[in-house]
Amino acid sequence: MALETLLAPVTLLRTLTLAVSIFNLVTFLWLASTVWLNGDHRARITLWGVVGLALSALFFFVHALLITLPLDQPALRPLLNILWQAAWFPALWVPYIWFAIGLHYASLINAGWRRRIPWLLALGAVLGTALLLLLLLNRRTFTFVETLQLLAYSTPPPSAGRAWISPLFLLPLLFLVYVAFCAIGPWFTSSRIQQVVVAGWRALGMSLRARNRGGSRPALRRVLLEAFWDDPTEVELLEEPQLSWHLARPALLLAALLMVALTIGLGLAGLWSMLRWLGRGAPLLALPPLDSIPSGLLLLDLIANLVVALIILVIGYSIVRHGILIERPLARRGFFEQWRGIVIVATAVALFIALLVSLTHSSLGGLLCITCLATVAYALFTWSSYRAHDRYIALLGRFLSSTSLRHWLNTSAEKSERELEDLFFSLCQSVLAVRCARLVILAGPMRRTFSYRWPADARFNGTELPRRGEGMVSGETDALVRLVPRRPPGGRGAGTPLAYRLRLRLASGEPLVCWVMPLYDERGLVATLFLGPREDGGTFTKEDMNLAQACGQRILDTIGDHEAMQAVAALLRRRIVDVKLLGAQQRRILHDEILPQMHLALLHLETLRTVTRQEGQEAARMALEEAVELVSTAHRQLAALMRATTPGAPYRLEREGLVQAIRTMLEQDFRDAFDEICWQVDDETAAHIDEVTPPAIAELIFAAVQEALRNAARHARGSDVHRRLRLTLQARCDPDLEVVVADDGVGIAAADAATSGTGGGLLTHSALLAIAGGSLTIKSAPDEGVTVRIYLPAEALL
Incomplete structure (x- = not known):
C-alpha cells in the first residue's frame, strides 16, 4: 500500500x-x-x-x-x-x-x-x-x-x-x-442522590448568605463529597479488602461515569x-x-x-x-x-x-x-x-530478621551453636545451593567450624582442615591466614570481597575446587568461608559473592551478640550471687560473732560488778554498772534490728515466690506509705506467674517493682504531705507477663517541681529488662499520678 x-x-x-x-x-x-x-x-x-x-x-x-x-x-x-x-x-x-x-x-x-x-x-x-x-x-x-x-x-x-x-x-x-x-x-x-441534592442546596444557601454578610463560604466540593460518601465506618478502622475498595473508589467511580x-x-x-x-x-x-x-x-x-x-x-x-x-x-x-x-x-x-x-x-x-x-x-x-x-526473600528471611536477645539469660551455648548451624545450613542449601561449604572462625572465644556436607578428608598444602566441632590450633590458624590476602583498604566491608579459588585434594585423589572468602572486622581477619561447587554446576556471580559475604558476616555478628549477652548475663548472675553471699555473711557475723561476744562481755561485766560490790569500791562499781547498761542497750538494739530486718529479695523470692514476695514487701516495707492499696492479682494468676518466671527474671521484676513503690512512696504526694494516696498493683500472664504499679499522686512533672529524685532509678531497671527481652514504660500526667508498666513477652520467659 x-x-x-x-x-x-x-x-x-x-x-x-x-x-x-x-x-x-x-x-x-x-x-x-x-x-x-x-x-x-x-x-x-x-x-x-x-x-x-x-x-x-x-x-x-x-x-x-x-x-x-x-x-x-x-x-x-x-x-x-x-x-x-x-x-x-x-x-x-x-x-x-x-x-x-x-x-x-x-x-x-x-x-x-x-x-x-x-x-x-x-x-x-x-x-x-x-x-x-x-x-x-x-x-x-x-x-x-x-x-x-x-x-x-x-x-x-x-x-x-x-x-x-x-x-x-x-x-x-x-x-x-x-x-x-x-x-x-x-x-x-435514591437516598444518596437526595442527600447530595439537599447538601448542595444548603451549601448554596449558606454561600449566598455568607456573600451578603461578607463571611466565609463553605467549600461546595467538600460538602458534596461528604454527602456522597456517607459510609458509617471510620476510615482508620478499615482493613483489607474494605480499605482497598475505599482507596480505589474515586478511580472506579470515574470509570463508571465514563x-x-x-x-x-x-x-x-x-x-x-x-x-x-x-x-x-x-x-x-x-x-x-x-x-x-x-x-x-x-x-x-x-x-x-x-x-x-x-x-x-x-x-x-x-x-x-x-x-x-x-x-x-x-x-x-x-x-x-x-x-x-x-x-x-x-x-x-x-x-x-x-x-x-x-x-x-x-x-x-x-x-x-x-x-x-x-x-x-x-x-x-x-x-x-x-x-x-x-x-528468595523467604529464604533470606532468617538473615533479614532482627537478632533476638530475649533468651540471653537462659540460652545455653549448645543451643546457640545449633541455631547458628541451622542458619549456616540454610545459607548453603537454600540461598547459595552449594554442594559443600565450611565456615572457619579464626578470632574470638568461639574458635570453631561450621560445616555443610564438607568432605572429612579435604586437605590443602598437606594440612587437613579442622573437622566439625574441633577448635583451631595455632599452626592451622597461621596456615589459613597465609592463604588469605591482606585486608582490603578502607576498613570493614570496603570494596569487593577478595574471594579466590583454591584447589583441595581429597584422600581418594579427586580434586575439589572451592571458593575461599575472607571475612574481616575491626580485629582483622576473623573467619574464612569455603564454598564448594554449586549444585547446578553454575558459576558464582558477583551478587552471589556479596550475598555470601553478607550472610557470613551476619553469622559472625550473631555469634558476637550471643557472646556479649552471655558475658552480661554472667556478670549479672555473679552480682546476684555476691549480693546473696554478702547479705548472708553480714547476718552470720552479726548473729554468730558480734552478738555472742557482746553477750560474753555482759557476763564478764556482771561478774566484775558482783566483785566490786563486795569490796565496796563505789566509783568502780558505778562505772562498771554504766558500762553494763550501755552494752545491754546495744545488745538489745542489735537483736531487735536482726529481728526487724527482713530478708533480701533472693530470700523472699526463694521462700515465697515473686507475687507473694511483692505483697509481703507492700505489707511490711510500705505499710504506712499509702492510705489505700488496691491489690488486683488473684491466687491463680500469682501461682501461674511463679511457675513460668525464671529466677533471674523474677529478681529483675522484683527490683523494678520495689523501685516503683519507693518512688511512689517518696514523691507521689509532692509538697502536700497530707494528700491521700492510693496505690494499685495489677499483674497478668496470658501468656505475656505484665505488672502495673499505678498511683494517683501528683505525677512526675509536679513532683519534679517540689522534690528531687523522681523515678530516675527506673532507667537502670528499664535497661536490665530490655536486655532480658522486656520493657519498662512510665506514663504520667500532672495530678493524674504515675503508671509504671513492666512487660515481658512469653519468649523472654522460656
Whole structure:
C-alpha cells in the first residue's frame, strides 16, 4: 500500500481504530491473567473479575476482526454475522458482572447495600434478559451490514416495522437503560442522590448568605463529597479488602461515569438514526454500496474505543495499585511498574500490528492469536518473577530478621551453636545451593567450624582442615591466614570481597575446587568461608559473592551478640550471687560473732560488778554498772534490728515466690506509705506467674517493682504531705507477663517541681529488662499520678 493510500481519511481512521482495539484487547487480557494468577481463587469476587476481564478481551478480539473484514464479499457475510452475534454475549455480560462486583464491594463498608443486593441484581438480570431476548428473536433482521446501513443512512431492513415500539427502536433505548443502570447502580441510590441534592442546596444557601454578610463560604466540593460518601465506618478502622475498595473508589467511580457517558453517546447516536428513519416518509431505494465501514461510523468507533481505553487505565490502576479483585496482599509498587510497562508495550504492539495489517493486508486473526499468547506469556513471566522474588526473600528471611536477645539469660551455648548451624545450613542449601561449604572462625572465644556436607578428608598444602566441632590450633590458624590476602583498604566491608579459588585434594585423589572468602572486622581477619561447587554446576556471580559475604558476616555478628549477652548475663548472675553471699555473711557475723561476744562481755561485766560490790569500791562499781547498761542497750538494739530486718529479695523470692514476695514487701516495707492499696492479682494468676518466671527474671521484676513503690512512696504526694494516696498493683500472664504499679499522686512533672529524685532509678531497671527481652514504660500526667508498666513477652520467659 502506498503512503498516500495509508494517509487517506478512511484508511487512517480504520488503522487508528484497529490499533486502539488491539490495545484494549492486550490490556484486558493481561489484567485477566494477572488477577487469575495472583488472586485468591477461593474468593468468588476474583473469579467474577477474571470472567469479566476475559469477556472484555473477547469483545475487542471480535471487534478488531469486524472492522478489518471487507463488507463487499458475499462469501464473508456469514462470518461477519457470526462475529457480530458473538459480540453480543460479552457486551451483555460485562456490564452485569461489573454491576455485581460493585455491589459486592459497596456492601463491605455500608451494610445497607447488603439488603439491596438481591433485588438490584434481579432488576439488572431482568433488563439484560429482555435485551438478549430482543436480540435473539430478531437476529435475522439485525445483521452486521444492515446495522451499519441503519446507523449510516437511517435505512432499516425491509422486514422492520415502522413503529415507536418496534424492536428497532427499543433496542438502543433498552441498551442505554441497561448499561447505565449497571454502571451507576453500585454508586447511586435514591437516598444518596437526595442527600447530595439537599447538601448542595444548603451549601448554596449558606454561600449566598455568607456573600451578603461578607463571611466565609463553605467549600461546595467538600460538602458534596461528604454527602456522597456517607459510609458509617471510620476510615482508620478499615482493613483489607474494605480499605482497598475505599482507596480505589474515586478511580472506579470515574470509570463508571465514563462508561455511562459512552453508553449515552452511543445510545443517542442509535436513537437519532431511529428518529431520522421514523421521520422519513419512505426508505431510500438506492443505497450506496458498503464495501467498508463509513468514515463517520469509524470516527464514532474510534472515540468509543479511546473512552474504553481510558476506562481500562483507570480499572487497571485500581487493580494493581489497590488490589481490587485480587483479595490478597500484592507487591503493589512492583506490579504498578509492570502495569505501566504493559501499557507502553500494548501501545507499541497495537500500532505495529495495525500498520502491518494496513500495509501488507496480513491475516489479522493469526496476528491476534499470537498477540494473545504473548500477552498471557508476559503475564506468566510477571507472576513467576514475583513469585521467585517472594521465595528468595523467604529464604533470606532468617538473615533479614532482627537478632533476638530475649533468651540471653537462659540460652545455653549448645543451643546457640545449633541455631547458628541451622542458619549456616540454610545459607548453603537454600540461598547459595552449594554442594559443600565450611565456615572457619579464626578470632574470638568461639574458635570453631561450621560445616555443610564438607568432605572429612579435604586437605590443602598437606594440612587437613579442622573437622566439625574441633577448635583451631595455632599452626592451622597461621596456615589459613597465609592463604588469605591482606585486608582490603578502607576498613570493614570496603570494596569487593577478595574471594579466590583454591584447589583441595581429597584422600581418594579427586580434586575439589572451592571458593575461599575472607571475612574481616575491626580485629582483622576473623573467619574464612569455603564454598564448594554449586549444585547446578553454575558459576558464582558477583551478587552471589556479596550475598555470601553478607550472610557470613551476619553469622559472625550473631555469634558476637550471643557472646556479649552471655558475658552480661554472667556478670549479672555473679552480682546476684555476691549480693546473696554478702547479705548472708553480714547476718552470720552479726548473729554468730558480734552478738555472742557482746553477750560474753555482759557476763564478764556482771561478774566484775558482783566483785566490786563486795569490796565496796563505789566509783568502780558505778562505772562498771554504766558500762553494763550501755552494752545491754546495744545488745538489745542489735537483736531487735536482726529481728526487724527482713530478708533480701533472693530470700523472699526463694521462700515465697515473686507475687507473694511483692505483697509481703507492700505489707511490711510500705505499710504506712499509702492510705489505700488496691491489690488486683488473684491466687491463680500469682501461682501461674511463679511457675513460668525464671529466677533471674523474677529478681529483675522484683527490683523494678520495689523501685516503683519507693518512688511512689517518696514523691507521689509532692509538697502536700497530707494528700491521700492510693496505690494499685495489677499483674497478668496470658501468656505475656505484665505488672502495673499505678498511683494517683501528683505525677512526675509536679513532683519534679517540689522534690528531687523522681523515678530516675527506673532507667537502670528499664535497661536490665530490655536486655532480658522486656520493657519498662512510665506514663504520667500532672495530678493524674504515675503508671509504671513492666512487660515481658512469653519468649523472654522460656
